Amino acid sequence: MAAGSLDLPVVDLASPDLQSAAEAVRKACVDSGFFYVTNHGIQDELLAAVFAESKKFFELPLEEKMLLHRNSAHRGYTAPYDEKLDASSKFQGDLKESFYIGTVRDVDMQNDPNQWPPEERFPSWKDTMKLFHATALAASKRIISLIALSLDLDAEFFSNIGALDCPSAALRLLHYPGEVNESDNGNYGASAHSDYGMITLLATDGTPGLQICREKDKEDWKDVHHIEGALIVNIGDLLERWTNCIFRSTLHRVVSVGKERYSAAYFLDPNPDLVVQCLESCCCEAYPPRFPPIKAGDYLKERLSATYK
Numbered sequence: 001m002a003a004g005s006l007d008l009p010v011v012d013l014a015s016p017d018l019q020s021a022a023e024a025v026r027k028a029c030v031d032s033g034f035f036y037v038t039n040h041g042i043q044d045e046l047l048a049a050v051f052a053e054s055k056k057f058f059e060l061p062l063e064e065k066m067l068l069h070r071n072s073a074h075r076g077y078t079a080p081y082d083e084k085l086d087a088s089s090k091f092q093g094d095l096k097e098s099f100y101i102g103t104v105r106d107v108d109m110q111n112d113p114n115q116w117p118p119e120e121r122f123p124s125w126k127d128t129m130k131l132f133h134a135t136a137l138a139a140s141k142r143i144i145s146l147i148a149l150s151l152d153l154d155a156e157f158f159s160n161i162g163a164l165d166c167p168s169a170a171l172r173l174l175h176y177p178g179e180v181n182e183s184d185n186g187n188y189g190a191s192a193h194s195d196y197g198m199i200t201l202l203a204t205d206g207t208p209g210l211q212i213c214r215e216k217d218k219e220d221w222k223d224v225h226h227i228e229g230a231l232i233v234n235i236g237d238l239l240e241r242w243t244n245c246i247f248r249s250t251l252h253r254v255v256s257v258g259k260e261r262y263s264a265a266y267f268l269d270p271n272p273d274l275v276v277q278c279l280e281s282c283c284c285e286a287y288p289p290r291f292p293p294i295k296a297g298d299y300l301k302e303r304l305s306a307t308y309k
């Protein structure tokens with residue numbers, strides 16, 4: 001499928017010039033809702049380990065993966081066709097399979113809603129995912145600070161309002177098939193959607209397929225290229241609500257490119273009890289709030305239940 005290309009800004013998270021970094025973030029969030037980050041602190045070795053563990057799990061027979069099928073806490077395995085991100089798609093569901101892992105807390109492990117592959121065969125799986133969660137959260141906090149600065153807020157604004165106290169973050173391992181059946185011609189690895197939460201950090205194995213569409217009502221899809229060592233960041237719907245649509249939560253999808261593809265998406269959602277309401281700096285009499293205040297947890301529950309009918 002032919003798609004134009006896109007030059008998204010690259011933001012260096014180690015830059016001492018916070019103001020310039022914040023300006024680049026603002027431009028990206030207003031323009032396309034997508035940008036890259038470098039010097040994010042997630043080591044190449046850790047990413048390689050996450051992808052290796054992910055591949056090892058997805059290579060299991062379907063019956064074994066189904067033993068860890070997504071539970072009521074939305075943790076675990078989703079099979080191909082389980083999920084339809086674009087409700088208007090004529091297909092039964094998207095081609096991808098995935099595995100959701102929520103934050104792994106050190107305390108209270110007996111109440112851990114996560115599901116884990118058997119330890120004897122996957123001895124380092126849990127520790128690898130736990131480390132990824134911790135490092136992705138640290139990187140996300142730096143990005144959220146830049147986002148706050150880019151909105152002329154204090155760098156600690158989102159921490160100070162409690163958004164980052166026990167955020168309901170989720171790591172989603174994704175696997176897209178290489179070859180697809182004829183009956184799936186025109187189907188997507190992941191159909192068009194916007195992400196639901198605050199921000200998403202995305203690492204891929206470098207295989208193309210990700211596309212974004214800046215105008216929701218125009219079919220103008222552009223490829224998002226892989227940049228070695230950089231992560232892709234995108235704005236989710238809750239940040240779009242917070243900013244009264246000044247920042248965009250942009251439609252994206254993954255098309256089939258005839259090659260197997262792995263990715264890992266880290267969704268950072270605010271503390272579920274936090275009420276997300278239009279920031280003062282993002283509304284005025286002439287531009288009133290477009291959305292009523294809503295509890296982050298309620299919003300996410302509603303969106304997830306619409307995705308898995």
Ligand SMILES: O=C(O)CCC(=O)C(=O)O
Pocket residue numbers: 172174190195202204210252253254263264265
């Ligand atoms: O795999 C990708 O590149 C994107 C995945 C995605 O958009 C999602 O899971 O929300």
Ligand SMILES: [Fe+2]
Pocket residue numbers: 193194195252
């Ligand atoms: Fe997404």
